[in-house]
Amino acid sequence: MTDVLIRPAHPFDAAFAVPLIQATIGPIGLALTGASASVEAERAMLGFYPLRGNRLSFEHQLIAQAPTGEALGLLLAYPGALAGALDDPFRERLRALGLPGHVESEGAPGELYVDTLAVTEAARGRGIGGRLLDAAADRAAALGLNRVGLLVEDGNPAARLYDRQGFRPAGTRRLADGTYTHLVRDLT
Numbered sequence: 208m209t210d211v212l213i214r215p216a217h218p219f220d221a222a223f224a225v226p227l228i229q230a231t232i233g234p235i236g237l238a239l240t241g242a243s244a245s246v247e248a249e250r251a252m253l254g255f256y257p258l259r260g261n262r263l264s265f266e267h268q269l270i271a272q273a274p275t276g277e278a279l280g281l282l283l284a285y286p287g288a289l290a291g292a293l294d295d296p297f298r299e300r301l302r303a304l305g306l307p308g309h310v311e312s313e314g315a316p317g318e319l320y321v322d323t324l325a326v327t328e329a330a331r332g333r334g335i336g337g338r339l340l341d342a343a344a345d346r347a348a349a350l351g352l353n354r355v356g357l358l359v360e361d362g363n364p365a366a367r368l369y370d371r372q373g374f375r376p377a378g379t380r381r382l383a384d385g386t387y388t389h390l391v392r393d394l395t
Contacts, residue, residue, distance in 0.1 A: 280326035287314030319347035
């Protein structure tokens with residue numbers, strides 16, 4: 208879809224982005240926020256979204272937008288080397304809730320880590336996910352990184368997209384009681 212604009216996210220995108228992020232990451236969002244239900248996780252995420260220096264900040268997101276202005280999807284990605292520091296605000300939140308302050312940082316040094324790739328149900332199958340992944344590769348190159356990485360759960364239909372985009376398996380990870388395959392796309 209060539210008429211889709213890929214633009215940086217802004218704080219005002221929270222109402223679109225946060226529910227889509229939580230719908231995509233599910234149990235990871237619950238573990239990250241210490242919430243027991245998605246609506247509670249979304250409330251917590253709404254507080255983090257406009258703030259810089261955390262993994263869910265608007266500053267790490269791109270929005271796919273139709274010419275009409277309708278948001279169609281998003282990419283949340285940051286340098287993997289920053290993952291630990293970007294998770295510190297969530298560790299602090301968990302401790303403030305009286306929970307263990309353990310957050311498993313997902314990104315790896317040397318890669319632009321795609322934390323979340325999500326397209327609205329109505330916009331799926333139109334090439335928007337591929338456009339967002341291409342934008343991730345461009346961002347990685349601009350940051351001097353030679354690789355884009357992400358985690359995918361077994362059986363996730365998005366795995367076909369990742370394969371078409373040149374991602375290959377680079378190991379497995381346990382996260383929020385799930386097993387994920389770490390996929391990487393080398394840019395050089």
